[in-house]
Amino acid sequence: MLRYTLTRFLSLCLSLAVASVVIFFAIEVLPGDPASIMLGVNAQPDTLAALRAELGLDQPMVARYLAWVTGLLQGDFGISYTYRTPVAQMIVDRLAVSLPLALYALGLTVVIAFPVGIWAASRRGSVGDVSIMGLTQLGVAIPNFWFAMLMVLVFAINLQWFSAGGFAGWDAGLFAVLKSLTLPAVALALPQASILARVMRSALLDTLSEDFIRTARAKGLSRRQALWRHALRNALIPVLTIIGMQFSFLLAGGIIIENVFYLPGLGRLIFQAISARDLVVVESVVMLLVFAVILVNFLVELAYAAVDPRLRAR
């Protein structure tokens, strides 16, 4: 188990190092000068030069890369060009929206997908199974921003139960936060739940056709008992993989939903930073997301080992 963990950890570090090089240089070659965007069309050459010097943009690229990476290792993400505040603080502020939103949406996804998937698998071929498969097919096909706009129309404009968007802030209390995150979380969760339910169902069906289930049935277990006691745990590996991927997606991929509900999350921060050429922010946030994705994969791999003891030996 220790060796397994160590090799996984080493590959995590290596991926991060490679990612930092790719991210930094890919973003720095983008055309567009941050200083000239900040000062606009009437800026004079001397003011532009003064601002570039202030931002450290007159340094060579490699020196800036090294400074950035050393900073990251010490937990210093640098200072945003446009906002002139520490990037770390901005990320923390935005994570206070994106992380709860992602967890909320993931929670909804699991709560919907597990029962639906298991129920459909246990009634394979029935009318219920077929209609659930049809519905989940629809859930996968509907774009989440369209569904989001539909919900705004119904719940915010007509019924006025929720506001059309915005984030109340943690100062306003848990209830207010949940209220502002509910519509976006549902919009994000619906397609994910459809995907996960389908994966859950097919993974269970695969397992149910294996020999050890037949043995279990032969021992006298009912179909339902075999499913709950033996099949479920074995079917969890593909499901966990998908959940891990979904979490990364929900954390980083909420850009469109954050725009529809004008939530100040990480996705919108990246979006704004790219168009303002706030390179420090883009690099640091992308790096953080890469880290999150790699970390989630690492944790999922550890979870495989917990679920399936055979993997530990490797």
Place this chain on the structure above:
Amino acid sequence: MKSKISAAALAVALAAGPALAQDGLTVGLQLEPPHMDPTSAAAGAIDQVVYANVFEGLTRFGSDGSVNPGLASSWDISEDGLTYTFHLVEGVKFHDGTDFEATDVVFSLDRARGEDSVNAQKALFAGIQSVEAVDPATVKVTLSAPDGMFLFKMAWGDAVMVAPESIEDIKTAPVGTGAFTFGNWVQGDSITLQKNADYWGEPAMLDSATFKFISDPTAAFAAMMAGDVDVFVAFPAPENLPQFDADPRYNVLIGNTEGETILAMNNAREPFSNKLVREAVAHAINRQDIIDGAMFGYGTPIGTFFAPHNPDYVDLTGLSNYDPEKAKALLEEAGVALPLKVKMTLPPPSYARRGGEILAAQLRAVGIEPEIENVEWAQWLENTFRNAHDYDLTIISHTEPMDISSLANPDYYTGYDNPAFAEVIEKVGVESDPEVRSELLKQAQTMLAEDYVAGFLFELPLHTVAKTGVEGLWVNMPTQATDLTAVHWAK
């Protein structure tokens, strides 16, 4: 029975509740300011929040674009037009309690024109030779040449008064002299201003104002309909305006900005260095089709590089009337090979992207074949506007007030090099007799129209959607600002 009465009382209380609470206002804006210092960035979003509300200058703009006294209650101009003596309003305090005095004016102006200044409009201060404090309430500004526009320049958001005591944190905790103090900023979401109880002038009528930032047009529509915001300034979805107009719960205000929207042609390179080709383009353009198609019918056609609501504006649209036959004849006269292939670079704003498609179709009808290239704002600034001027055609709205003078610079992205025009503009700069100035400005406008420097399209409109009952909003936008000092709910 008893419970019925209390239920009725509750209903009354609930109905009265919102009316009593209407001393605050939520204003929707599309762009969030990067920080709160209007003197060190070009972001109009900063002025949109703080101009006139938090920060004030020596002079200030009115809704009609007029220049009015601000922190300077009056001024004397010397005979030679070189010395301005400003008499400051007495008893003005910054929000941190320190006094506003002549030394603060010296500090603010010297900071803006200093060597390491990062002021986006540093040119406004280029004519200043020295600034001295005569006494705490009097400031003497000496110019190197007479400047008829000096008071106008001092009204810009980039020329507001700041204090040395609070300059360190101006970007996150702005301290000005205005009728509102900076309250709270939930980054990415909203900024709240509070009424300044110790304001030196007419106090604000609102107790607080919240600016909410909603960039997506559909979300802006939803926020307005759901009642999340009371006012949306520069409403980004013009296609929804008729719906608000028909709804008694809302008012739609249609005004003007300072944005001359033009089809810029690169005068410095082939084929648009040839005036005949430019003239052909001008006659190929059907302005009304563009206004209808790209702007949903809102926008005033312009025939030169000047705001139509300005008293000195001359209507020159007739010089470039829509006449495709004439355009074809001009192209033939110019001797260019048809179809004439050119590149049309379009920045992100919808007037450019939508307008570009329509313009391209109009140009194709006369034999000019534009290849559309959509670029990001950063790329547009870098390649089209700033460095290489690598473009043939582009669409852009010039939103600074009185920016006709920028075309006098042959190195400007338009590449228009006409010494006679530059001379007129130079005269305007130093002329202080209003009548002569007006004549010169008209002359300058006519030169631009007759040289077909660009395809002059329309003046960018300003749409504001407000809940019924909100009064005192600016209808026009002579400078980027949301002046809330006179805004209130109808009683």
